[in-house]
Amino acid sequence: MAAIPLPTSIDQTAELLRSGGYVAERSLATALFLALAMKRPLFLEGEAGVGKTEIAKVLSHTLKRDLIRLQCYEGLDISSAVYEWNYPRQIMAIRLAEAAGKSTDAAQQIYSEQYLIKRPLMQALEKHDGGPPVLLIDELDRTDEPFEAFLLEVLSDFQVTIPELGTVKADQPPIVIITSNRTREIHDALKRRCLYHWVDYPNAERERAILAAKAPDVGEKLGTQVVNFVQMLRGMELFKPPGIAETIDWAMALKVLNARELEPATVDATLGVVLKYQDDIARVRGVVATQGVEAAKKAAV
């Protein structure tokens, strides 16, 4: 299968994302286009729920590339991220060789590729049908600092060095998307190797477009009111302002409840879909919600 060619301009990149149902700002399309054209990793930072992970999924879908996802967590190490030796097989091989009286050969053979278990980063360097895969390194801020050091070699040279085997290098570098929720600062050495983009909350117009693309069943009237209300919430200095994911969930929830437009009672009942902290819900429920609904309706006209 021939690989789908990468976009050759910013407009094409934006169009590609749009065809996958992702409404991107021009700034994001620019960063992504350059990352693809220059074969550099793209480092996306932003609040939770603004659509960072989604970009990788849409890319893999629209370009028909494999998506290799590495979800980060504390304590993530080489053996679960890059590679591990298959110890039971190695031990078996040694025992068999001993039984056959050829133990010296076995010592050399057990560190060959057939005893290697490949983890996501290693898989991303392999040859894939349909072109280099999309490698998503998700929520990098969840790992501890030592893991970032493992990534440096992979991201700058697209290679992995295995002491016992040698260096494995990708013929064609994968498309790398790294996301971070900024629960800690990522080291400069890693950022230096990437193109950086801060994914912000969208403005009302773009949020309406996103909602229309993601939840087409929701009527335009309800959708506009939902977006206006959420935009108001974001201006309120809540502990956790709602992301785009919450907007979509909320619109869908209201749709399930057969709401045609926002009503204070429905809003109060469904606030838990948009706001995830009790303090925030308590602040908004009641008077603020009623006023917000009125304002959202007025602005929608």
Next chain:
Amino acid sequence: MPGTALPNNIMHFARILRRAGLPIGPGKVLAALQALPLINISNKDDVYWALHAMFVDKHAQSEIFELAFARFWRAPSQANDDLSLIDQAQKQRGDQDVRPASRRISDAFADQAIAQTKSDNVEPPASDVVASWSASEKLRSQDFETMSTAEMAEAKRLMAVLRLPIPSVRTRRFVASNFGPRIDLRATMRASLGTGELIQLKRRARGQRHPPLVVLCDISGSMAAYARMLLHFLHAITNDRDRVHVFLFGTRLTNVTRELKHRDPDVALARVGRSVQDWSGGTRIGEALRTFNQHWSRRVLGQGAVTLLITDGLDRDGGEGLAIEAQRLQRSSRRLIWLNPLLRYAGFEPKSAGIRAILPHVDEFRPAHNLDSLAALIAALADVNAARREFASVAA
């Protein structure tokens, strides 16, 4: 390929950004030169975002970039002559609020001058204060920012023995260990290659590590007597371990972690002195905690941090909104430890509204009887028994 004008302009622009404090090496300049031929450079927005992707690697830098870009595009040749705008932007680096640098600096100095004259009638004049302050009084009459070599050596020695009442936590990362619960197969295999026998099992166990530490320190008028010593402590602890974040507050909250990272305490304290504008003013603890909860808690408390709150609990706003914010802070931290230098005599009763608001929401309460030296502070932090005693008496 672009002509010579474009590369020259890009390098020039990169130099300006570098002067404004953005970490831009030749690698980034090369990347920018590679990137521009790929896009339509007659579209200013595209050029903006392309260069933004190359040169910026923190959200906070976007503002400096925007200022510099706007200025540069208006008149590239003059940008070098008039760098005041960039210098100004540089002062705002590190997530500080936007306001003219010159004013911030003069404000900081003005406030300090007021503090000097005010220090005689600083509240609260408790009876034993005068005696214990005499030593620190002398220090304050010296330059606030200098520290003698002997003092520095003493600070280093004290930091070495400092045991914060914070147990280290087990990480999920494994390290080699003789009696660890897990078998390290990789090490075992390698060891066995030498002997040819799979006899000696290598083991591993989970590592230990300090949890991140976040310090919120009050620098208002009533705490002024301790400011210098506390800053030295904060400087020492910031440079002693990793993952320490320090915030100072009076009427507003300032993140001084980056300033304190400078290894020389004098330079570090001078920088802190410049970046903080509300030395020795009033305290608005509730407002400061609210700002912290809103803008910083998710960024610095994410990995199970312990929070150390240093304040006397005397709040200008009379404790308004403080309880809710203290509660939110406690819920976001692994532990919330409160160090209170006001509690230096027995029979203290929590009468102040601020103290009553915070007290129910702290995990640990540390009174400091005599906070005129680093040693006393460290002793106060480490003395578990005294803390329990006080807490029991205050809570009762």
